[in-house]
Amino acid sequence: MNHPKRFLLANLAWSSEVAAREPEFFTQLAQGQRPRALWIGCSDSRVPAERIVNAQPGELFVHRNIANLFTADDANASSVVEYAVHALEVEHIIVCGHHHCGGVRAALSAPLDALPNVNRRIAGLRELAGRHRAELDAIADPDARVDRLAELNVIEQVQRLEASPIVRAARRPPQIHGWVFGLREGRLLQLTEASAAV
Template sequence: MNRPKRMLVENIAWARETADSDHAFFPRLAEGQSPRVLWIGCSDSRVPAETVTNANPGDLFVHRNIANLFSPADDNVMSVLEYAVRVLKVDDIIVCGHYGCGGVRASLLPASPDLPHVNRRIAPLCALAQRHRGELERVADADERVNRLAELSVLEQVRALRETPLVRDANAPPRVHGWIFGLHDGRIKVLATGYPDDQPVLFEPEPALETAGR
């Protein structure tokens, strides 16, 4: 069975299982969307927003592109942002990058003549790498250098979003957060939170409740 056919078969199974467990799920979904979060993430197949946050359909308004970049000159991301802020009135915007990002790695290498569209897309990343050249050159390990630039990029997208009039001048400006996902352990690290203290936090799971009688 080819891959698209397998996906269709899996869809049938998922739809049946979901409807069996919650008869109102699809009628509720068809009524409309009211997500409270806009997620701007990377197109990388290993970082699906709903999966890594254990979210359901309808929970997140999602925009993904190579290297989770935001640019006011990009009508695609700006239309998503405009709809999220002015129509959906989301409370939070999350920029989520990930370690081991191929787009970030490419920005540290010579441009490939076979990937002109990718080259244009990651041009801001190349410029960011130049601005932080001194710091990055002090990181001896190539993979760690990529990961540090991935962090710096998330923070840069957060800064740009916070300064965008659509966000800054909204009646109730959404909080803008910067997260990064670890492919090695599946954990999300908070680089910037939209709350006033703005302190990086790595959230730890709640301790397991002791069973009765212990």
């Protein structure tokens, strides 16, 4: 069976099961959302935001891109953060990176001609790797080096969000959390925590 067909059938089973267990569930969903957290994660298929924290529909406002980046010139990410902070008034922003990240690995390798858009997106990551060259070079295992850069990248994005005028202008500035997901254990590790309060 091809994938899309399997997903449609799975959705039918899931929606029936939820409705049987909680008859008001979808009616309530349709009334509006009030998520308490914005999740900024990587697009990687192995790091499904809601699944790894067991969140229900309505709990997380989600933005995902390659290597969980937030930059001021990214209209997509900026509009998501703006809506989350000013319209939804989320209390938390979670930046979640992960080990074995392909986007981070790419930033430690030569650019690929076939992926010009990816190259542009991860230019900041190359620059970040350059800033931490000594620490990264001291790590002998190439996989561990990628994982460490993924962690440094999370910390960098948390700092960017903390300094962002969008976040700072919030009526109630959210707390910003930096997490990394370890694929081998399926565990989240807290790396940093910041508040954008002035």
